[in-house]
Amino acid sequence: MSKENKNFFADRDIQIILGTLLRVGVIASMTVVFIGGLVYLVFNHSEIVNYSQFDSVKSGFSKISDIFIGLGELKGSAIIQFGILLLIFTPIMRVVFSIFSFLIERDYLYVLIGAFVLCVILFSLSNKLVG
Amino acid sequence: MSVLLFTVIVLLGAFVAGLVGSLTGLGGGVIIIPLLTLVLGVDIHYAIGASIISVIATSSGSAAAYVKEGITNIRIGMFLEIATTVSAIIGAVVTVFINPSYIAIIFGIILLFSAAMMVRKKIDHSDNDTSGKLAVFFKLNGTYPTENGPKNYAVHNVIGGFLMMFVAGIISGLLGIGSGALKVIAMDNIMRIPFKVSTTTSNFMMGVTAAASAIVYLHRGQIDPGIAMPVALGVLTGATVGSKILVKTKTDKLKIIFAVVVAFLALQMIYNGVTGKL
Numbered sequence: 001m002s003k004e005n006k007n008f009f010a011d012r013d014i015q016i017i018l019g020t021l022l023r024v025g026v027i028a029s030m031t032v033v034f035i036g037g038l039v040y041l042v043f044n045h046s047e048i049v050n051y052s053q054f055d056s057v058k059s060g061f062s063k064i065s066d067i068f069i070g071l072g073e074l075k076g077s078a079i080i081q082f083g084i085l086l087l088i089f090t091p092i093m094r095v096v097f098s099i100f101s102f103l104i105e106r107d108y109l110y111v112l113i114g115a116f117v118l119c120v121i122l123f124s125l126s127n128k129l130v131g
Numbered sequence: 132m133s134v135l136l137f138t139v140i141v142l143l144g145a146f147v148a149g150l151v152g153s154l155t156g157l158g159g160g161v162i163i164i165p166l167l168t169l170v171l172g173v174d175i176h177y178a179i180g181a182s183i184i185s186v187i188a189t190s191s192g193s194a195a196a197y198v199k200e201g202i203t204n205i206r207i208g209m210f211l212e213i214a215t216t217v218s219a220i221i222g223a224v225v226t227v228f229i230n231p232s233y234i235a236i237i238f239g240i241i242l243l244f245s246a247a248m249m250v251r252k253k254i255d256h257s258d259n260d261t262s263g264k265l266a267v268f269f270k271l272n273g274t275y276p277t278e279n280g281p282k283n284y285a286v287h288n289v290i291g292g293f294l295m296m297f298v299a300g301i302i303s304g305l306l307g308i309g310s311g312a313l314k315v316i317a318m319d320n321i322m323r324i325p326f327k328v329s330t331t332t333s334n335f336m337m338g339v340t341a342a343a344s345a346i347v348y349l350h351r352g353q354i355d356p357g358i359a360m361p362v363a364l365g366v367l368t369g370a371t372v373g374s375k376i377l378v379k380t381k382t383d384k385l386k387i388i389f390a391v392v393v394a395f396l397a398l399q400m401i402y403n404g405v406t407g408k409l
Contacts, residue, residue, distance in 0.1 A: 033363055046134065095209075
């Protein structure tokens with residue numbers, strides 16, 4: 001009973017921290033999206049939308065560097081996209097924290113598994129897949 | 132249609148999608164995509180991009196509530212994420228090369244399947260029999276708290292579950308949904324993990340899987356701020372309200388009504404796909 005139980009409670013603490021982290025990430029990113037949304041509506045509310053045909057360059061913020069440039073110009077759509085970026089990074093942070101917690105538990109097999117998952121995501125982030 | 136009107140309509144629709152998605156356990160994505168494409172004429176690639184954002188928001192937002200009950204098996208989650216992240220990225224890379232009509236048809240089929248899974252009576256297959264070598268090696272077996280103290284459970288058929296998760300990831304990346312119904316098959320039926328553990332673990336995994344494909348969508352310009360903003364805000368608000376109602380109400384009858392609605396949406400998607408209207 002003792003060993004498994006101990007693991008269970010150690011995991012539990014970590015999970016509570018992770019859960020809180022996720023919630024904070026979601027609230028923070030959604031606040032940014034909301035503010036960006038307000039700015040966007042104030043300046044762009046009367047524009048005509050047309051999303052009937054997918055156009056890969058239309059959104060204008062498909063590169064992370066472009067989002068930061070737009071952010072400097074206080075563009076509503078750039079602020080929204082920045083919030084979305086924060087939201088995407090929230091679960092990724094969870095993977096990072098999980099790796100640390102496995103490291104503390106000296107569970108090296110899972111440090112490795114976590115690192116692999118993180119590498120897959122980082123590879124996708126490097127923008128080699130879309131071209 | 133002006134930006135203001137579009138935003139208001141999508142915001143309301145996304146709220147309903149989030150509410151229904153959380154009450155039925157289907158998730159907001161499967162409802163927001165038909166709404167955007169069928170009702171508002173949005174290209175399905177944009178709808179997919181917006182939907183995946185709502186998946187991240189709802190799964191991460193509700194994970195906090197789930198983990199406090201201490202039943203997420205973080206090892207099962209991380210282990211299966213190997214399969215789901217790789218396959219989600221593959222799905223997300225491939226999706227733009229597929230004719231929107233085909234995507235609509237695949238989407239409709241998954242939607243029908245999800246509706247059927249929703250009304251089906253769930254049977255807990257979990258037990259504590261000796262499980263395979265892989266489950267022991269990867270330390271997947273665990274315990275969860277019950278009224279009579281911690282209960283042990285064993286994980287079965289790790290390879291089968293892993294492969295099913297790979298399929299779930301492909302579908303998730305292809306369609307921009309959480310593909311919870313397929314994850315349930317992998318965890319409840321194949322790996323025979325108890326509900327209490329599988330539901331929360333699946334939810335916990337969904338955020339990471341969705342983030343992996345969201346990055347691909349973002350790079351490709353499928354995430355348009357004008358659509359993603361009302362979708363994310365609406366779905367998250369709806370899901371939050373839904374989870375508050377969920378504690379108080381019995382949802383059995385509600386589920387049957389929604390299953391009919393969802394089946395109708397699914398047939399609409401398939402019809403529009405077949406006739407090439409999407």
